[in-house]
Amino acid sequence: MRLVIARCSVDYEGRLNAHLPLATRLLMVKADGSVLVHSDGGSYKPLNWMSPPCAMAETDPEEHEVAEGVEAVWVVQHAKSEDRLRVRLHEVLHDSAHELGVDPGLVKDGVEAHLQKLLAEHIHTLGEGFTLVRREYMTAIGPVDILCKDAAGASVAVEIKRRGDIDGVEQLTRYLELMNRDPHLGPVTGIFAAQEIKPQARTLATDRGIRCVTLDYDALKGIDDVGSRLF
Missing domain, CATH: 3.40.1350.10 (Trna Endonuclease; Chain: A, domain 1)
Structure with missing residues (x-):
């Protein structure tokens, strides 16, 4: 799992369009390919996400994005639809990767x-x-x-x-x-x-x-x- 804390804005394009303005958020990239965008509130529910199957590419920002202070862009494309998540990273505060291994699943009592x-x-x-x-x-x-x-x-x-x-x-x-x-x-x-x-x-x-x-x-x-x- 990759954990990134960054000042970013997020746009979701597909069956609906949604925009998250610039703010500091937690970005989670899981081994199954899913990408989740979290704030410091709202319990465990992400603000936006892309579920697998999908692929993520890190690209250079366009000229107008550079002028706005964007340092890098994540483009997350769903493999079976036109749904796309575009994350514009303005400042990365933390970036780490962790191998979690195979999870045994939830055991209820x-x-x-x-x-x-x-x-x-x-x-x-x-x-x-x-x-x-x-x-x-x-x-x-x-x-x-x-x-x-x-x-x-x-x-x-x-x-x-x-x-x-x-x-x-x-x-x-x-x-x-x-x-x-x-x-x-x-x-x-x-x-x-x-x-x-x-x-x-x-x-x-x-x-x-x-x-x-x-x-x-x-x-x-x-x-x-x-x-x-x-x-």
């Missing part, structure tokens, strides 16, 4: 991990015709708990929590925004599944077209009187 395992084994409880693609489907910003297909063959991302709150809905929303940019997956819909879902989280999920499912842990384990009931 307690009931949440068991819920994921049980739901994956009985994915049909989400609806007739649902099939499992895989657990812990990795994205550039973290793993989605479950990726599955509905009866029509469309992709569905499932985020599982013990207690579902607004942060969980926001997390799933970020996954969906990223996954829907992948032409091999999109369109991707979302299911927010938890043993208990707060009213505010349910309202936000519904507003964003995300389906909410209340999970019954005992029912999934097969020890509930109602058998395999989810609700």
Whole structure:
């Protein structure tokens, strides 16, 4: 992983155009080719990013950019679309590279991990015709708990929590925004599944077209009187 802290401006061109004015930011270049632009706020969500497959080239600035104080330009081009990220570096404050090795993945504890395992084994409880693609489907910003297909063959991302709150809905929303940019997956819909879902989280999920499912842990384990009931 390469970490660069720099005064920079960023332009995103593609299905939408976005501009980040000149400011000091953290630029992350990962081994999988993804490039993420972070500020010193906004939690872990990047301000902008380019997910793989993509390629990055460092080029010299154009004459008008030199006049504006630009020292170098990163051009990040997506391999399967016209999406492009252009980062203009005015001053590099830090530049380092680190070999992180192979990550073993996220290991979840307690009931949440068991819920994921049980739901994956009985994915049909989400609806007739649902099939499992895989657990812990990795994205550039973290793993989605479950990726599955509905009866029509469309992709569905499932985020599982013990207690579902607004942060969980926001997390799933970020996954969906990223996954829907992948032409091999999109369109991707979302299911927010938890043993208990707060009213505010349910309202936000519904507003964003995300389906909410209340999970019954005992029912999934097969020890509930109602058998395999989810609700």
